[in-house]
Amino acid sequence: MWYNICMDLQYKNNDLIVTGLRDFNLDHIFDCGQCFRFNAVDEQTYIGVAKGKALKISQSRDTVTFYETTEEDFRSVWFDYFDLGRDYGEIKKTLSRDSVMKKAVSYGDGIRILNQELWETVVSFIISASNNIPRIKGIIERFCHAFGNKTEYMGNTYYSFPDAETVASLTCADLSVIRAGYRDKYIIDAALKFSNGELSDEYIRSLSTLDAKKALMSIKGVGNKVSDCILLFGLCRADSFPVDVWIKRIMEYCYFGSEQSIDTISRFAAERFGPLGGFAQQYLFFYARENKIGIS
DNA sequence: CACCAGGCAAGCC
DNA sequence: GGCTTGCATGGT
Numbered sequence: 001m002w003y004n005i006c007m008d009l010q011y012k013n014n015d016l017i018v019t020g021l022r023d024f025n026l027d028h029i030f031d032c033g034q035c036f037r038f039n040a041v042d043e044q045t046y047i048g049v050a051k052g053k054a055l056k057i058s059q060s061r062d063t064v065t066f067y068e069t070t071e072e073d074f075r076s077v078w079f080d081y082f083d084l085g086r087d088y089g090e091i092k093k094t095l096s097r098d099s100v101m102k103k104a105v106s107y108g109d110g111i112r113i114l115n116q117e118l119w120e121t122v123v124s125f126i127i128s129a130s131n132n133i134p135r136i137k138g139i140i141e142r143f144c145h146a147f148g149n150k151t152e153y154m155g156n157t158y159y160s161f162p163d164a165e166t167v168a169s170l171t172c173a174d175l176s177v178i179r180a181g182y183r184d185k186y187i188i189d190a191a192l193k194f195s196n197g198e199l200s201d202e203y204i205r206s207l208s209t210l211d212a213k214k215a216l217m218s219i220k221g222v223g224n225k226v227s228d229c230i231l232l233f234g235l236c237r238a239d240s241f242p243v244d245v246w247i248k249r250i251m252e253y254c255y256f257g258s259e260q261s262i263d264t265i266s267r268f269a270a271e272r273f274g275p276l277g278g279f280a281q282q283y284l285f286f287y288a289r290e291n292k293i294g295i296s
Numbered sequence: 297c298a299c300c301a302g303g304c305a306a307g308c309c
Numbered sequence: 310g311g312c313t314t315g316c317a318t319g320g321t
Binding site: 299 | 310312315316319
């Protein structure tokens with residue numbers, strides 16, 4: 001749990017300054033496609049909302065500043081959110097025995113897989129289907145602004161992710177303001193299942209990865225790829241290896257040299273990366289996008 | 297104008 | 310089972 005023993009906390013006014021963090025880079029963390037609610041506002045500085053709390057965070061080398069943050073919130077919310085209890089050095093070392101992964105890791109060496117809320121992850125990745133990241137972020141922003149709760153932070157107003165009960169009471173017409181297109185009915189289906197007791201955070205977490213995947217796929221708009229993302233980003237199932245267009249391209253480019261089916265790529269990844277598949281996927285996604293692999 | 301974006305559901309066979 | 314097609318919206 002307290003792996004980051006080199007980590008040191010101190011206060012400057014109301015800002016919590018954390019030094020000694022290893023394997024941590026905000027640009028890598030927020031630009032590897034796992035999270036849609038943090039935005040860059042300056043060099044290595046981001047503002048976003050998670051778990052109902054707004055946060056401004058900035059980084060300079062191994063010093064990370066959590067603005068206007070209590071030590072209680074850091075320990076109970078952000079430590080877990082940024083996965084600070086995990087030894088990424090060991091993960092990178094293991095993955096780097098593979099020459100492709102060694103290079104991918106060197107590009108995104110500060111990546112961490114965020115521990116995001118399950119419900120938010122479900123809706124976010126329903127919206128992600130056949131969509132691009134800037135538009136996904138826009139839809140989610142409008143969704144939170146329209147239906148989330150206000151929270152004041154550093155003189156500005158932010159909005160929490162709308163809860164399932166609120167969304168379950170909406171119609172597709174109500175949701176049209178977020179411009180999610182045909183995904184509006186899927187969002188409502190997810191909200192109904194999460195608010196009528198058919199699905200719950202506790203229930204899904206109690207299931208094996210395979211059963212959790214089946215349960216998630218009972219939601220309209222949640223298929224193979226979206227459920228893999230939810231398992232990885234919302235349920236901490238690190239053996240999950242979501243195969244999207246970027247991952248398909250870079251895997252074909254780096255490992256196969258020719259076009260392959262998604263199923264073939266999934267099986268290859270499970271065999272090669274095993275329980276570290278999710279981490280491998282994030283390094284590969286960042287690497288592919290940084291280098292525009294497969295884009296002519 | 298076509299084509300694509302972190303795919304999926306529904307309708308075929 | 311596997312394969313094809315339509316799908317909202319916005320950018321290039």
